[in-house]
Amino acid sequence: MSDKYIARSTEIAARKLGLETIIIAAETSSVFTLNEQATVIWEAADGVTPLRAIVEGRVCEKFDVTPEVACRDAEELVTKLTGHGILLVSDQPLSPAG
Amino acid sequence: MPTLMDGILARAQRLGVPISVHLDLTYRCNERCVHCYVEHEGNGELATDEVTRILKELASAGTLFLSISGGEPLLRGDLFEVIEEARSLSFDVYLKTNGLLIGPEGARRIRSLRVHEVQVSVYSHRAQSHDGITGVGGSLARSLSAIRLMRSLGQRVIVTHVAMRGTEGDHPGVKALANELGAVFRIDPTITPRLNGDDSNLELNVGRRELVEIVRNPDYVNSVEEYCAPPAPADVATLEGVSCSAGFTHCYIAPNGDVYPCVQFPLLCGNLRERTFKEIWGDSPRLKELRAARNRDLPVCSGCSHLSLCSRCPGLAHVEGDMWGPSAADCEKSYARTGIVPSGSPRLAEGKFRYWKEDGIHDRNTEGTEFR
Numbered sequence: 001m002s003d004k005y006i007a008r009s010t011e012i013a014a015r016k017l018g019l020e021t022i023i024i025a026a027e028t029s030s031v032f033t034l035n036e037q038a039t040v041i042w043e044a045a046d047g048v049t050p051l052r053a054i055v056e057g058r059v060c061e062k063f064d065v066t067p068e069v070a071c072r073d074a075e076e077l078v079t080k081l082t083g084h085g086i087l088l089v090s091d092q093p094l095s096p097a098g
Numbered sequence: 099m100p101t102l103m104d105g106i107l108a109r110a111q112r113l114g115v116p117i118s119v120h121l122d123l124t125y126r127c128n129e130r131c132v133h134c135y136v137e138h139e140g141n142g143e144l145a146t147d148e149v150t151r152i153l154k155e156l157a158s159a160g161t162l163f164l165s166i167s168g169g170e171p172l173l174r175g176d177l178f179e180v181i182e183e184a185r186s187l188s189f190d191v192y193l194k195t196n197g198l199l200i201g202p203e204g205a206r207r208i209r210s211l212r213v214h215e216v217q218v219s220v221y222s223h224r225a226q227s228h229d230g231i232t233g234v235g236g237s238l239a240r241s242l243s244a245i246r247l248m249r250s251l252g253q254r255v256i257v258t259h260v261a262m263r264g265t266e267g268d269h270p271g272v273k274a275l276a277n278e279l280g281a282v283f284r285i286d287p288t289i290t291p292r293l294n295g296d297d298s299n300l301e302l303n304v305g306r307r308e309l310v311e312i313v314r315n316p317d318y319v320n321s322v323e324e325y326c327a328p329p330a331p332a333d334v335a336t337l338e339g340v341s342c343s344a345g346f347t348h349c350y351i352a353p354n355g356d357v358y359p360c361v362q363f364p365l366l367c368g369n370l371r372e373r374t375f376k377e378i379w380g381d382s383p384r385l386k387e388l389r390a391a392r393n394r395d396l397p398v399c400s401g402c403s404h405l406s407l408c409s410r411c412p413g414l415a416h417v418e419g420d421m422w423g424p425s426a427a428d429c430e431k432s433y434a435r436t437g438i439v440p441s442g443s444p445r446l447a448e449g450k451f452r453y454w455k456e457d458g459i460h461d462r463n464t465e466g467t468e469f470r
Contacts, residue, residue: 011212013190015162018113022106022162024190026214029254031102 006054006078007047007094012086014042023086032086037063038077045087047094051078110347115160116379118348120361123149123180124169125353129196130233131221133262133302135292135362136169142354146176148371150183152351155375157187167194169353172204181211190214197244198237205247215282217256218245223271227264245279255281261312262289262302273317287312288427288453290362291417300453309454310434326435332405337394341410345388349379359388363413365421388412391422398424402442404432426452 008014013024021034021042034042040062044054051074059070081087088094100108110117125140144152156164164184171177172195184191193208194217200208208216218241222228228238245255257276259269269285276283287309291297304312312318319325340346345359345367352358355370357378367385368378379385394400399410402424414425429443430453439447449456 010185012188013162013185013214014188015117015157015160017106017109017115017117017160017162020109024162024214026190026212026254029214031106033102033106 003091004051004078005047005049005090005093006041006045006051007088007090008042008045009086009088016043025084025086027085030084032081032084037065037073041074041077042087047088051075107343107347110160111343113160114346114380116156116347116349117161118163118165118343119156119161120165120167120348120350121149121152122167122169122351122353122361123171123174123177126173127168127170127196128173128198128234129170129237131219132231132233133260133289133299135290135299137292137294138169140169140353141356143174144353144355144370146179148355149176149180152355152370152375153180153184153187153189155370157189159375159379162190163192164189165192165194170196170198172199178204178207178211181208181213185211192217194218195244196232196237197241198234200244200247202247205244205251205253208248209251209253213253215254215256216248217258218281219258219260220272220275221260221262222265222268223275224268227268231262231265242275242279245281249280255279257281257283259283259285260289261285261287261304261308263304264302266304266308269312270317285312285318288431290414290427293361293364295364295417297417303453303455306430306434306451306454306456309431313431313434326437327407328436328438329404329407329432332393332400336406337400338392340392341399341408342412344413345385357382359385360413362411363416363421365413365416388421396422398442402440403438404429404436404440404442407435408432408440430454 011027015022016039019036019039021039023032037059040058041054044058055070055074056067059065059074060067078087078089082089124143125136125138127138181191191213192215193213197218220228220241221231225238229235248255257272259272261269273283287304289299289303292299314322314326316322344363348360350358350361351370357367357370359365365384367382393405399405408428410428411425412421414427415421415423418426424442429440429446430451432440433446
């Protein structure tokens with residue numbers, strides 16, 4: 001996993017509901033729900049913490065998953081969320097998300 | 099089949115989360131719509147810093163969907179400051195306005211703040227009728243100008259048409275206008291009593307024939323066959339359920355900070371100048387009482403043949419005298435949908451209607467309401 005930085009888009013609305021997160025993209029009137037694991041990554045997406053550190057430090061700490069599997073799943077999640085414009089990704093640190 | 103949103107609302111109810119809040123910032127208005135339920139003199143307004151504090155409390159409580167309305171919310175000089183704060187707290191913001199004060203800069207700010215949708219009421223596509231209802235000459239032209247400005251920036255706009263006496267038959271014209279503007283059209287055939295209990299505005303409801311035409315119109319209902327089908331017998335899930343989210347996952351905050359289960363449910367649960375939102379939402383005896391009852395506990399409706407399809411409004415029932423009783427508006431709507439008299443409301447078989455009269459003529463003298 002290369003060093004990627006991820007930040008939550010400020011264009012969307014989001015709220016944690018129980019252990020999951022609800023995301024609303026007003027632009028497309030779309031609704032997304034993130035499960036508990038994806039919510040951990042979402043909450044840590046501050047633009048300055050590398051994705052690798054998020055996966056190793058938070059996902060693998062909290063869930064019974066190997067770093068390889070967690071990294072692969074995280075990459076897939078980031079690709080999907082980026083495709084919907086609700087997560088920003090860069091090779092460089094991004095402006096910190098609120 | 100349940101949607102993703104149905105699942106989210108069900109989860110919010112299980113967790114006791116007020117996922118949706120309606121916030122009126124002011125009761126002041128620059129229109130005087132004949133059917134309006136609001137008393138424009140109001141009872142005071144929260145200051146900007148108080149609204150900001152409340153927004154933080156709502157975010158902390160789990161609220162996601164925030165409808166900002168009034169009165170006319172743009173009469174508050176701090177409206178954009180409030181929306182900006184709400185968006186920074188990641189609320190999904192919905193704005194209801196008549197648009198009279200929205201010029202190019204206002205439209206640009208609404209768009210840049212990523213307001214999910216802006217709802218504007220259009221009572222008729224004919225200026226004389228619309229302006230007659232709002233009491234403001236030129237108001238249709240100004241509302242349409244605001245819609246055009248917002249649409250030119252890509253803002254999602256909902257045109258809401260309240261069907262009422264004097265504009266019967268205008269709904270296709272308003273729908274065509276909405277289409278031309280690139281806005282979404284919604285129709286509401288229900289005029290409800292004023293918040294102060296005065297129900298004289300019910301005489302403005304359209305006649306029963308017009309109501310039936312609206313609720314069975316395939317242009318306004320996803321599936322007429324499904325929406326107007328005879329009611330199925332109530333199953334366990336229906337009996338264990340509730341007909342409305344008011345007080346469960348939704349609440350209303352008045353301009354002075356009073357908290358109610360819904361804007362149509364005048365059951366005061368607390369004031370946000372005296373207590374935090376968390377305290378009111380969690381500790382209000384009235385909210386606890388409301389949440390304790392299920393459909394099976396309703397003395398009349400639990401045994402009604404229409405229980406499985408009825409959208410009984412406990413707020414209107416409360417205004418009518420008993421929040422656990424039937425709400426006449428929903429009994430009449432359910433009858434209009436199905437053509438079958440609800441067993442819980444046998445008076446309808448005798449033609450006794452409160453909201454939508456058979457001939458459109460109410461008992462009261464309505465000579466003063468001429469809109470054409």
